[in-house]
Amino acid sequence: MNLLLRVAAIATVIYQVSAIALDVGDQNSVKQAVTTLAQTFYEYHNPSATTGQFDQPEPWFWWLSGAGWTALIDYTAYTNDTTYVSGIHAALSANAGADNDLAPASQAGWEANDDQAYWAYATLSALEYGFPPLTCEPADEVANVSCANSWFAISDNVFQQFVTRWYNNSITCNGGLKWQYNPEETGNGWTYKNSVTNGGFFQLAARLARFTDNSTYAEWADKIWDWSSGVGLIGPNYHVFDGTSDADGANCSSINRDQWSYNIASYMHGAANMFAYSGSGNGSSSGTLWEGRVHNMITAANQTFFSPYSNATGVMYEQICEPRELCNTDQASFKGSLARWMSKSAALVPSAKEGVMDLLRSSAEGAAQSCSGLGNSTCGTKWYVGGYDGVTGFGQQVSGLEVMLSLMINDAPKLAKLNSNSTVSH
Numbered sequence: 001m002n003l004l005l006r007v008a009a010i011a012t013v014i015y016q017v018s019a020i021a022l023d024v025g026d027q028n029s030v031k032q033a034v035t036t037l038a039q040t041f042y043e044y045h046n047p048s049a050t051t052g053q054f055d056q057p058e059p060w061f062w063w064l065s066g067a068g069w070t071a072l073i074d075y076t077a078y079t080n081d082t083t084y085v086s087g088i089h090a091a092l093s094a095n096a097g098a099d100n101d102l103a104p105a106s107q108a109g110w111e112a113n114d115d116q117a118y119w120a121y122a123t124l125s126a127l128e129y130g131f132p133p134l135t136c137e138p139a140d141e142v143a144n145v146s147c148a149n150s151w152f153a154i155s156d157n158v159f160q161q162f163v164t165r166w167y168n169n170s171i172t173c174n175g176g177l178k179w180q181y182n183p184e185e186t187g188n189g190w191t192y193k194n195s196v197t198n199g200g201f202f203q204l205a206a207r208l209a210r211f212t213d214n215s216t217y218a219e220w221a222d223k224i225w226d227w228s229s230g231v232g233l234i235g236p237n238y239h240v241f242d243g244t245s246d247a248d249g250a251n252c253s254s255i256n257r258d259q260w261s262y263n264i265a266s267y268m269h270g271a272a273n274m275f276a277y278s279g280s281g282n283g284s285s286s287g288t289l290w291e292g293r294v295h296n297m298i299t300a301a302n303q304t305f306f307s308p309y310s311n312a313t314g315v316m317y318e319q320i321c322e323p324r325e326l327c328n329t330d331q332a333s334f335k336g337s338l339a340r341w342m343s344k345s346a347a348l349v350p351s352a353k354e355g356v357m358d359l360l361r362s363s364a365e366g367a368a369q370s371c372s373g374l375g376n377s378t379c380g381t382k383w384y385v386g387g388y389d390g391v392t393g394f395g396q397q398v399s400g401l402e403v404m405l406s407l408m409i410n411d412a413p414k415l416a417k418l419n420s421n422s423t424v425s426h
Contacts, residue, residue: 019387020377022368022404024361030407031079033368037401038075040377041068042084045394051106052091056394061330062107064394065091066119071336071401073122077129078408085132092126093134095119100150101157112180112189113165117200120158124207127151128415152211152418159208162201163220169193172246175227177201179243193252194243195233198224199266206273212418213277221274228267231255238296239304240264261305261318262337268297272345272352276415294349298342298356305338306359312384314362316403322382325391332381332395336402339363343406360406367400 020036023029045054045068053065069091072084097104102119103111125131134150162177169178177197180189202224209217228234232255233241242258244250275290308317316335321327339360346356366383373380373388379400380389 019369019372022364024364024407027408027411030364030404031411034075034401034404034408035079035081036377037371037379037397037404038072038081038084041397041401042072042087044378044397047087047091049087049090050094052087052094054394057329059329061115062111063115063118064330064333064398066095066102066115066122067333067336068394068398070118070122070125071340071398071405073125073129073131074340074405074412075401077125077131077413078405078411088122088126089132089134092119092122096134096154099157100154101161102154103161112182113162113177113197114179114194114200116158116161116181117197117204120155120200120204123151123154123158124204127155127211128207129413130416155204155208159201159204159217159220162204166201173231173244173252175223176231176244176252178246191245191247192243193231193246195228195240195263196242196260196266198228198233199240199263199270202228203266203270203273206270206277209277210273211416218274218277221270225267225271225274234267238264238293238300240267240297240300258320259304260320260331260334261301261316262334264297264301264304265338265341268294268301269341269345271297272348276348291349291351294345294352298345298352301338301342302355302359305335306363308384312366314359315366315384316359316363317382317384325381327381327395329393329395332391332393333398334395335363336395336399339399339403339406343409344412347409347412357407360403364403364407367403370396371400 020033021029022033047054054068056064069088072088076082076084095104096102102116165181166175166177169176173193176193178190179192179194179197183190202221205217205221205224209221231244231252233244235241239259240263242256242260242263244252244255246252271290271293275287275294278284278287278290304319306316307313316338318327318331318334321331342356343360346353363383367379369387370380370383370389371377373392378392379396381391381396382389
């Protein structure tokens with residue numbers, strides 16, 4: 001029996017042992033907890049040295065490997081522990097693709113826009129935290145931004161592809177990216193314009209705008225936000241709904257009102273980057289607008305994804321699937337995205353920090369109680385039951401790691417900006 005099957009078997013009988021040690025008021029305690037969880041995550045979901053993909057149970061999702069590497073990039077930046085640097089480089093090199101656009105041939109049969117975005121989050125984090133670059137040819141052509149900064153080049157390549165696809169998709173709904181970018185995908189994905197995809201494009205544009213101070217990216221971020229709000233993906237009270245369709249002439253006339261935590265998180269962090277791009281606290285009308293949007297999204301997220309019961313105030317949960325114990329592998333990971341992007345948003349918008357960190361501390365305390373499975377570091381799904389619920393997997397582990405990493409946001413390096421000697425043009 002392989003390790004994952006042993007974990008699953010043992011998980012059915014081990015429900016409560018001593019939880020992972022975590023004192024949310026002690027950064028040394030937090031650092032020790034994330035170090036333990038990162039090690040458990042890496043060992044239990046041992047990534048392939050050649051493909052850069054983590055072991056996952058079926059159904060298997062390529063995008064989740066991108067999420068896992070993003071967590072480990074953040075872990076490296078926050079803790080200065082270089083244990084996973086070689087693995088990160090190998091994985092991103094293996095999945096960059098022949099055109100350095102995070103569309104490797106190995107995923108050509110099913111990769112969608114949202115999958116590509118989740119790998120781009122890894123290259124963006126590497127860019128922002130000054131992670132050692134990938135090798136780039138020709139190496140001596142330092143004036144070429146593509147070779148001077150491989151993380152920027154890859155992220156920008158994805159952005160350019162999204163721009164092209166947006167224009168190609170604008171025959172319906174007056175804009176918006178489809179979930180799938182392959183027109184041969186005749187199922188729901190080719191007719192669905194969803195929040196995880198358009199929120200990913202928005203966040204990508206906003207983070208590149210902050211990094212480069214280039215108005216082209218900012219204009220696209222404005223365009224995507226306005227479209228998302230106008231079509232109803234972002235509601236009047238800043239709740240974010242799952243998607244809309246252009247099937248059979250529908251032209252995005254109705255909305256799938258399901259709310260998942262990673263959707264609002266995608267837009268929230270993009271909005272925080274637009275606040276930073278706008279000059280943050282300089283009193284500009286644009287900065288005030290984006291600051292308000294961040295606060296409104298935090299309020300909507302708090303209303304929807306925290307405090308499942310009166311005795312679990314401030315604890316994060318995935319409200320559609322957790323109460324009925326129906327979260328699948330990818331859905332179990334969504335809270336990790338919310339924790340990551342809430343904390344990073346709070347770092348960019350100081351007026352939001354106190355409220356956000358209170359929620360993340362409560363959630364991390366609950367997660368620590370849940371991470372008491374095999375070896376006292378295997379995380380469960382529910383963070384509000386006072387212990388391990390016996391349900392483990394890739395999504396649970398990455399979410400537990402992310403929520404505890406979120407408490408280390410003050411230890412993150414200052415976000416990089418494009419070198420003033422480099423140029424970007426569109």
